[in-house]
Amino acid sequence: FLLGSPKDGGKPCTCTAPQIRRYLSRISGPLLDRIDIHIEVPRLSSQELMGKATGETSATVRKRVVAARKIQIERMSSSGITCNAQMKAKGLRDYCDMDGATKDLLKAAIAQFSLSGRGYDRILKVSRTIADLEESEMIQLHHVAEAINYRAFDRKLFG
Numbered sequence: 001f002l003l004g005s006p007k008d009g010g011k012p013c014t015c016t017a018p019q020i021r022r023y024l025s026r027i028s029g030p031l032l033d034r035i036d037i038h039i040e041v042p043r044l045s046s047q048e049l050m051g052k053a054t055g056e057t058s059a060t061v062r063k064r065v066v067a068a069r070k071i072q073i074e075r076m077s078s079s080g081i082t083c084n085a086q087m088k089a090k091g092l093r094d095y096c097d098m099d100g101a102t103k104d105l106l107k108a109a110i111a112q113f114s115l116s117g118r119g120y121d122r123i124l125k126v127s128r129t130i131a132d133l134e135e136s137e138m139i140q141l142h143h144v145a146e147a148i149n150y151r152a153f154d155r156k157l158f159g
Contacts, residue, residue, distance in 0.1 A: 033118040036085070036126055037150040068132035084128045089121075096124050098139040105141060109148045123147045 015023070032038065072083050075095060081087065087095065098106075110120055124139075126147040131139045 029116070030118075033116050033122070036122045039150055039152045064133050067135065068129065071132045071135065072129075084125045084132070087125060087128075092121060092124050096128050096139055097137070098127075098144070099141075102139060102141045102144050105144050105148075109144075113148075113151065115151075119151065123151065126150055 013020070069083065076082065076087075076091065079091060079094075081091065084095075106120075106123065109115060109123065113119070115123070123144065124147075127139045127143045130143040130146050131137075134143070136143070
């Protein structure tokens with residue numbers, strides 16, 4: 001966790017966990033609940049910035065996103081919505097199938113991070129999207145685990 005000015009040379013934060021929680025708690029919980037994904041992005045070194053890019057190309061990612069959007073449009077065509085972000089409670093029940101172990105992980109996250117109903121809905125929608133990107137009909141344990149990891153501020157404040 002890094003705080004401070006961009007000129008600080010990337011020195012790690014020396015704040016205690018309670019100090020960080022107090023700082024982050026200035027952000028309204030209801031506001032955070034309305035943000036689907038919040039993650040920490042580490043500062044890159046000059047070597048990383050200037051080095052050769054690794055990982056998937058933008059074209060590859062684009063193909064997966066287009067395929068996932070097509071899945072969502074087809075799945076929800078009868079409900080009048082076109083993407084997971086538009087799902088309401090009924091859509092979450094209808095389109096977010098998962099097994100018992102996956103539900104147990106979700107229940108544990110609700111308890112551990114004191115998730116609100118809105119936070120729970122966001123995790124389900126992001127999980128469904130991750131599953132769609134993998135062309136998986138059912139939401140699997142690793143989809144929910146990844147979606148939970150995208151709730152960085154919930155983990156910082158309540159984890």
